[in-house]
Amino acid sequence: MAFFSKLKDRLFKSSSKLEQGLDAIVEEGGAEETAPKAGPAARPAPVPAAAEPEPSPRIPDPRPQPEPDPVPPPAEPPTPMPTDPDPVPPPPEDPPPADPVPDPQGKGLLGRLFSRGEAPAVVRRTLDDDMLEQIEELLIASDMGVETALRVTANLAEGRFGKRLSTGEIKAALATEIARVMEPVARPMPIYPKRPQVVLVVGVNGSGKTTTIGKLASQFKSAGKSVVIAAGDTFRAAAVEQLQIWGDRAGVPVLTAPEGSDPASLAFDALTRAQAEGADLLMIDTAGRLQNRADLMEELAKIVRVIRKKDESAPHNTLLVLDATTGQNALSQVETFRKLADVSGLVMTKLDGTAKGGVLVALADRFGLPIHAIGVGEQIDDLSPFDPEEFAAALTGLDPS
C-alpha cells in the first residue's frame, strides 16, 4: 500500500478535482440521510442538503501507511442503533462538549466524531439523467475525453439508475468502471530472452524520455540486468548531457556521438557494443522534434533499418513516452507516433501535479496500447508499474479497502 499512498498524494490534483466535483454534484441535488435506506424509495432526511455534508474523506494524510480509512465504504455499514431518530438537535442526555468553533448544529467537532449511537449523516442523491450528465461533464473536464466519459457514465448507470447514492458509493462505482477500462492495457514491458533486448524510446521533446530511460535503467540494473544507453538525440547537446547525468545516477554507460552526427550510426555502434559486452538491454533515446515530421520519420526509420542489420528482430520494444500534463494532446501524439514508428507500449509521465490524469483512461479506451509504467515525479524511483485499480482509486479519490 505504500505506493498507493504515494500515488494518491501525487495524483492529488486529479483526484481532488474529481472528488470535489463529485461531492458538489451529490450535494447539489441530494439530501442528508442518517442511515442507509433500502433502495430507491429511501426517504430523504428533513435537513437541508447544505447543512452538513457527509464527513469529508478528502483530507490528504501525509502519514505513512497503514492509515485509518477516511473514506466511507461504498455501502455504509449498518450504523449503531440511534437513540434519537432526529439527527439535528443533540440528544439532551448527551450535551456537546464546549466547542470554541461555531457549529451550526451545536455538536462541536468532538461531538460529531464521538457521538455514540447517532447515525452519521450522509448525503445521497438519486442517480438520474441530470446527475449522469453532470458526472459526464466532470469526467470530460478531467481530460477523459467525450467518448470515454460517455462510456464510463453509461456503465456507471447500469444497475444503479434511480438509486440513491452517496459520494463514497459513486466514487467506488466510478473507480470500478475506470479500472475495467484500464485492466486490459496494464502490462509491464515484456522482457524477451533475446540479448541485448533493444528498446527504442520515442516521444516529443520534454515528454520525459530522458528521465524515463534513466529510471528504467536504474530499475533494470537493480534487477541484475546489464544496460547500455544510446544518446540518440544527437542534435541537442543539452539532451545528451542530461542523459549522461541519468546514466551516472543509474550506474549505466551512456554512448554519445558528436553533436549533429547521424543518430542511426550511433545506434549501430551502441548495438555493436551492447552485443560485444553481452548486455541484457540497450535503450536508445531519440529526438522528438515534431516540427518536421518527415525528417523525424526518416530519422526513426533509418535507426530501425540500421540496427536491423545487426539484429533483424530489433527493436524489440518501441516505447512512446507521453506527458500527462498535455491532456488531450497526448491522444494526438499517440496517433502521430504510431505513424512514425511501430509503437509497442506507452509510459505516461508527470502524473504528479496534474489535474489531467483522466487522459490515461481515454488513451486506454481509444488505443488499447499497453501502458507499461507511469512517472510520478522527477526522482530515480518515481516510475512505477501501472496498476489499474490503484490508479482508478487514486484518480477518483477513493481509498483502497
Ligand SMILES: Nc1nc2c(ncn2[C@@H]2O[C@H](COP(=O)(O)OP(=O)(O)OP(=O)(O)O)[C@@H](O)[C@H]2O)c(=O)[nH]1
Ligand atoms: N513531475 C515530474 N516531472 C517529470 C517526470 N518525468 C520527467 N519529468 C521532468 O520533465 C522534464 C523533461 O524531462 P526529460 O526527461 O528531459 O524529457 P525529454 O523527453 O527527454 O526531453 P528532451 O531532452 O527535451 O527531448 C524534466 O524537467 C524532468 O525532470 C515525472 O514523472 N514527473
